Amino acid sequence: MSDQQPHIRNFSIIAHIDHGKSTLADRLLQATNAVSAREAKEQILDSMDIERERGITIKASAVTVYHHHTPGENADELESEAAAASGDTEAAGSGGEDVRTHGSELYMLNFIDTPGHVDFNYEVSRALKACEGAILVVDATQGVEAQTVVNAYLAISQDLEIIPVLNKIDLPSARPDEVAEEIEQVLGIDPYSCIRVSAKTGIGIPELLAAICEKLPAPRQPVVPQTRALIFDATYDDYRGVIVYIRVFDGRLRLGDKIRMMGLQRTYSITELGKYTPKPVKVKELGPGETGYLVAAIRNLADVRVGDTITLETDPAAEQLEGYQPPRQMVFCDFYPATSEKKGNDFEQLREAIEKLSLNDASFTFQPVHSEALGFGFRCGFLGLLHMDIIQERLEREGGVEIVQTAPTVSYKVDVRTKGGEVEETEVHNPADLPDPSHIVDVKEPICRVEIMLPKHFIGDVMKLCLDRRGQYKAQMFVSEAREMITFEIPLAEIIYDFYDKLKGMTSGYATMDYEVTGYRTDRLVKVDILINAEPVPALSFIAHRDRAEQRGRQLLVRLREEIPRHQFEIPLQAAIGGKIIARETIKGFRKDVTAKCYGGDVSRKRKLLEKQREGKKRMKSVGSVEIPQEAFMAVLDTGE
Amino acid sequence: MVLEGAPARGNPGYRAVRSLYIHVPFCFHKCHYCDFYSFVDTQDRQEPFVRRLIRELQALSPWAAGEPLRTVFVGGGTPSLLRQPLWTVLLDALHSHFDLSLIRAGAGEFTVECNPETVTPELLQALRQGGVDRVSLGAQSFQPGHLKTLERWHDPASVARSVELVRAAGFPRWSLDLIYAIPGQTLQEWLLDLETALSLSPSHLSCYNLTFEPNTPMTRRLQRGEFRATPDDVAGEMFQVTGERLRRAGLHRYEVSNYATPGQESRHNLAYWRGEEWLAAGPSASAHVRGHRWKNIPRLGDYLSFDDDGFAPIQDHEIPDARRALAEDLMCGIRLAEGVEAAPALARAAALDPRAPSRLLSEFRAYEAVGDLRFDSGRWMLTDAGFLRADAVAADLIGALEAQPDEDAPVGQDAEER
């Protein structure tokens, strides 16, 4: 390496899921010799088990590698090569060998692997804040998908330089020319600027590295003399506590510095400073434009706010860097311990698991709740449905607890008239908490902007689906001969229940969608109460649009009729809005509960069956004299149709 | 299976085991509802099986300690599928390893399960000579359509024929197995089956509600939607009319699914339900000896290849446990019309947990209040209606033995919302 300061390039890789972001990150690490081929475990940057299994990237990681490049040498050549789609890697280096080894300069490439899923858009945007450029990966066999669009818009809106990459050109089904046109159609990006690569075989990787060095801007120059670094991520490590990912914009951070978090007003001393290469490598300081991590004996993830600015305690900056929006919980549900055998312990176990996990993921909220039916548990808030699934899975896997999860709901904003007559806004994310209808002035619900990319011949069906879900048509855009993109505004509450499954089902899996919560809107929303044997069961109430309340109420009652075992008496089931019955069903009396055979002499088997039956029964909740199994409470979940 | 200290005469406190179950796993066709360990033996392993079985009987024989056996039951599978010469060998061996004098004197019971299609005068002769005094015939249904639904292969007419043969061969007792609540079966059709059975003047009938056991073809067909299960209330009505019709014919319900004229109850099955001890031989057979329970591994291959001084490979061994024993006695006992003797049950419960008796009593009272249980001559027993909820009752009685989780409410102190 030369004694010269390396050129710095900070960039993210953004893509629709499975378009090859993680694989490309591997290939870049390998090409820059950060890892040997032997070491290259698949998808180095995705470190969590679940990520590996589900093939999604959850936590953004920042990695620094060094690369030699001869500036200005063959940028034009590269572009024309890419246009020729030859993928001929030899050509890129032809005649350049000497120049490269002699006139080459050192580049420090800091790159950030971002999650691709809709739920984690906030992580994408925070990663983007630390960058000057983004590599937009598009699968050359699949073409532009909904997440491609949403992520690209995010990058464009932050003024990042975009390098479009057509991936998987090794596949016979790749159609890079068409996909390059799609990119132009939808995003207005010059199709000739697309670099054609195979993250699998390595074709085009040298060209991509050259483009990163050539096309991406250098970090901006410091604008204030004081130190300012942006926190763009944080993770928790059992030994070192919180590891804070930072991007230095102005000044420097040195080992031992006393730092101040400007937003939270907390101070710490830096005990470790480093970079991931991807192995952690300690450094003495981080200068302007650099990314890296710091450790400062911070014990709780909650003590760090992503988007906060770090400055020096001795010479603090006057103003913070432009931060980010804190993550917003949009989907809520309750978690209860599933086995009620040893109720107290299970709850404690769940609490421990949740607290431990929250050290790792500060983006979900939790609060103890008690449900008549399910005992003690937690009401949790998530960024989206996938986030909810992932948290549940991690709790079960890492915390060893079995979880009963209630139906997800969204967070409503409710204007309530107080005794004094003024109107006050409250947030309600549990239908049971909705105030008395007579006090409600207005109920507003979160609205999403939904982008759907789909084959043309499904447009009719999908439009109908969106309209059925109270969607408002916004736009339709030509993507290619075969595909269109449509944009709708749809209430989040309609999306969290089986919208995605329906969409996938009716388009044989071909449509992709992404959404972003854009605001709140008033609609005719009502709380539907469920009465079993004339007693209201708060855990079963739900919020629905007035026009759909009857239908959903009836669906739920039908499910309840199936789930609640027969009793010796008749049980009326009713759905009601503010005392007015809108649907009813009846469970006939008489219940049979006997097995014919005692399995010969296999008494143990019979006993075990009975014990299992008892377990089931213990999980039933008595409302009046009616026993309701847990499954019935879950029925609120799948009343979509 | 080797237990510590096989009893021997002179060993103080020994108790001889007086019942024996033998499992023959062969069938000529697998019925779709069946989840017994049985299969079509394409390799003809009857002979090695009988040889192996005899070694196991020899190994088990010390448990009888020379005392005469009270009951023997050979079930399956289809024991009548064993060729007659093999039966003769088996019965001879049984006589040489066990004392069958009580049975021969008519004071015990020796039952063999037979398929109506496979009984022949020769086979019956051999059985009778070998001391067998009771035959249990699998009739299931008299209607070809319903037998077809069950994929049960026999000609309904063969039932009456085989009953005749059994009588002619001099068996003092026989029984029929019937199945009801077969998909598509109406109440009238079931009543007709009962009439047909009664026309043969049986002294014992087993009437089983069809159950959909996991991993049976029947259950898969149900899941595929090939047919619908009989609704619970219809099955319940079938159960009730069975009790009424058979009572008029002089057969009383002495267990959930079993009916007999007085004195003709199956003594072997009563031994199971009364928590007595029995030995078990053959793959999948379950034993109960001195508080231990275990089951021979249900795989003929293992049975034939593993031979530990004659003992069979076993699984699910449960060691003696007072709570488990009481639970099992309650569970089995309550299925009997005679019910469970209350005082000893309460005393045993008290020994487990001083609060258990009051929990047991309150369960009893709750079921008494709804008319499912009654108290009579010091015993808890199911009412006619209560028989339909025997499992719920049993589950709750067992549950009363467990300490109830106190409502020590765990309240969140430090997990505020963040």
Ligand SMILES: Nc1nc2c(ncn2[C@@H]2O[C@H](COP(=O)(O)OP(=O)(O)O)[C@@H](O)[C@H]2O)c(=O)[nH]1
């Ligand atoms: N044939 C081929 N497969 C690829 C290429 N890049 C990625 N893949 C495969 O595409 C799948 C998704 O890749 P991954 O990197 O996990 O995508 P991500 O979800 O965007 O991170 C994996 O099975 C990869 O092996 C490529 O260039 N060629």
Ligand code: SF4
């Ligand atoms: S004959 Fe009996 S044991 Fe054999 S398959 Fe049929 S039901 Fe099962």
Ligand SMILES: [Mg+2]
């Ligand atoms: Mg990935």
